Amino acid sequence: MTDPRTDSPASGATNDVVLRMSGISKRFGPVQALSDVSFNVRNGTVHALCGENGAGKSTLMKILAGVHQPDDGSIELNGVPCRFNVPGDAIVAGISMIYQELDLAEDLTVAENVFLGAEPRGSLPFTIDRRAITAKTAELAAQYGFNVKPDELVGKLATGDCQIVEVLKALRRQASIIVMDEPTSSLSEAEAKRLFGVVRQLRARGLAVVYISHRLEEVTGLADDISVLRDGKVVRSARAAEMDIPSIVRHMVGRELNEFFPQKDATVGGVRVQVKNLSSAEGVRNVSFNIRAGEIVGMAGLMGAGRTEVARALFGAQPKTSGEIRLDDAPLDIESPGDAIHHGIALLTEDRKRTGLCLELPCFCNVTLPNLDVLGMRFLLRPAQEAAVAQKVGSQMNVKWSSPRAPANSLSGGNQQKLLVARWILAESRFMIFDEPTRGIDVGAKREIYALLNELAKQGKAILFISSELPELFGVADRILVMRRGELAGDLVTRDTNPDAVMHLAAVP
Amino acid sequence: MNRLIRQLLPFASLLLVVIILSAWKPAQFLSMANVSNVLRRSSVNAIIGLGMTSIIISGGIDLSAGSMLALAGMAGAWVMLKMGGDSPTPPQMLVGTVVGTLAGGACGLLNGLAITQLKLPPFIVTLGTMSAFRGISYVMNDGEPYNVPEYVFLGNGEILGMPASVAIAAVIVVFAILMLRYTPLGRYTYAIGSNREASFHAGVNVNWNLTVIYTLAGLLVGFAAMIATSRTISAQPTAGYNLELDVIAAVVIGGASLNGGRGTILGTIIGTLLIGFLRNGCTLVGIRTEVQLIVIGAIIIIAVAVDQMARLRAK
Secondary structure (H helix, E strand, O other): OOOOOOOOOOOOOOOOEEEEEEEEEEEEOOEEEEEEEEEEEEOOOEEEEEOOOOOOHHHHHHHHOOOOOOOEEEEEEOOEEEOOOOHHHHHHOOEEEEOOOOOOOOOOEHHHHHOOOOOOEOOOOOOEOHHHHHHHHHHHHHHHOOOOOOOOEHHHOOHHHHHHHHHHHHHHOOOOEEEEEOOOOOOOHHHHHHHHHHHHHHHHOOOEEEEEOOOHHHHHHHOOEEEEEEOOEEEEEEEHHHOOHHHHHHHHHOOOOOOOOOOOOOOOOOEEEEEEEEEEOOOOOOEEEEEEOOOEEEEEEOOOOOHHHHHHHHHOOOOEEEEEEEEOOEEEOOOOHHHHHHOOEEEEOOOHHHHHOOOOOEHHHHHHHHHOOOOOOOOOOOHHHHHHHHHHHHHHOOOOOOOOOOEHHHOOHHHHHHHHHHHHHHOOOOEEEEEOOOOOOOHHHHHHHHHHHHHHHHOOOEEEEEOOOHHHHHHHOOEEEEEEOOEEEEEEEHHHOOHHHHHHHHHOO | OHHHHHHHHHHHHHHHHHHHHHHHOHHHHOOHHHHHHHHHHHHHHHHHHHHHHHHHHOOOOOOOHHHHHHHHHHHHHHHHHHHHOOOOOHHHHHHHHHHHHHHHHHHHHHHHHHHHHOOOOHHHHHHHHHHHHHHHHHHHOOOOOEEOOOOOHHHHOEEOOEEHHHHHHHHHHHHHHHHHHHOHHHHHHHHHHHOHHHHHHOOOOHHHHHHHHHHHHHHHHHHHHHHHHHHOOEEOOOOOOOHHHHHHHHHHHOOOOOOOOOOOHHHHHHHHHHHHHHHHHHHHOOOOHHHHHHHHHHHHHHHHHHHHHHHHHHO
């Protein structure tokens, strides 16, 4: 799979280089986001761009897309110097971006999205030739072997299909370079696999793909070349064959991560959480499991298997229709998140921006929001004391903020996640549910989250850890529950099983 | 620093308007009667603006405030006349005032319940009740006002040498500031407006809090309606026509975001006074009412545009 040619892509000596970015520098106020970055992409290859959050990946790609202009440096496409003043320039030049948050109009069909802004005219003035866009979209999809219906509304598609629509859009624009930013972060394993197939297809057709991902297994499996950014500089750029995951991580964080997953040192106690025959209106059916004090129980499953729905039923966000939830042997009646919190259950939702944080509010408000009762502020708030409490929990957890009074949106993704954990630590929750806590945060922050899970387990909390990334489940969880179509398909002891067995349970009907 | 300038901007504009008017028409503008008249007029808008601010911070809107004012005023005056005939006694007028206030509260409760229980957007619900409340206030006395010639205290009386309505409004303003800053209800108002889903997942009883916010806002409209009734010593079914627009404008000029999560009582008060003095100034220098509408409209757009620019630069 890897190209045997040995010249370093950083030197860019060969003439098959389609994109050559040289000496790019960019400063935002006091922050030097990029300094003297050179980045070359060869024709018909996948070039992975790795780096922690804030390393400069997004800035570099935004310069390529014409969103930002570099302070210094040059961009050459096929040897021709270019300058992209607006995003439209880059698109015309054949560069298409597929952002993490997809740019699709949900109420339009696949074909309408693919041709958005470039609709062929109909025979009457001011009309669109709808038949032509449908036919052309179908043709394009068939050409690449994508299985999408041009007439389907995009809003009805799964995330994986939406990405394919984005790819079609790029192909319709006759892109020669496609940049994918964290494309798999919201995909199930199966959808991700299909996307890898799509990427390989694109490569086989001679397109260049710049692939940004935090999931390093993907990167090493897919890329021909890998560049690692750290603090706005390229610290390594080489053929994929010359790099492995530990070396990528080392370059990303600038130090050796001896053990990516922390050593487990929690002692597992008695049964803390008992769930019996849990069912909900969102499709959870007869799910039963136990979690002991100090135990981290992972939950695997494909997208739509009902993992988040189990969490929502336990937390009262979508109350159960039948079944029983016991915490420390006491049966609980949970009708709302308020009830759940009162009984000592916490949920870290999977989408911290949409369902987790009040981004405009100060950090301390986000920490104390569910805890006003606990803090004795049921009737009267004492903001100064709230800030002090938040400061204390925050510094325990090493949250990086200018002050607890800074708005939550001034924090990085990993720190925002810690803010939410701080909230539940303050609530002294006994049973904590983490739904995809490491999604979209960088390697260093992930490691801190794992350490935190371990620490919480050590304090005797029962932890349910939902994740789509099997390696982290295997690295952190004592047991792994496998969900399939709303039902529990397996309850496995981690050290007695393997990823293949889990995937088998998750996928086979 | 930027944030400070942004918050001071409405205040600076208010000061500017006052200074210009003082220099231009010192005799008329600076007269005690004129200033107290502006304050009296503004006190009704300010009291309604307090509820509107909370609603807008929570991510909602209340288009029905003007109609609600008419309905509540009619209800209060009707009770006075029903109980005391043509000359109700002070206790009867007090009962009428309480009933009018509660009528506003009931209207607010209705808005709140429709929004939370039928899960409808506040814009739609209050667009509907705007029409319905207005209709009810016409139906009550076949389109005729209720005259209460002796009901003068709230609108025209004095407390410690200050116009009564202004003094009362000032007290309510202080309570509103404390409510938003120092009570869980206030915190939840900001949280729900900032991110409703996140607030729900933090255990906030979103529906309950929203219902309370709309009900409190309704009570404030009801009370303001009684002040307005007392000012004109009659309750008119046409009262408060387009009032909600002035109030929403004041809230927005004061820096609140219609997307929710942001806004302050102080900003709303400054916005209310700004509009009050602008209107007054326009009248003093002889600008017709129709043209005043154009001026106010331009001010709203300029205020929000400037605010937005400052916000973008801060990022």
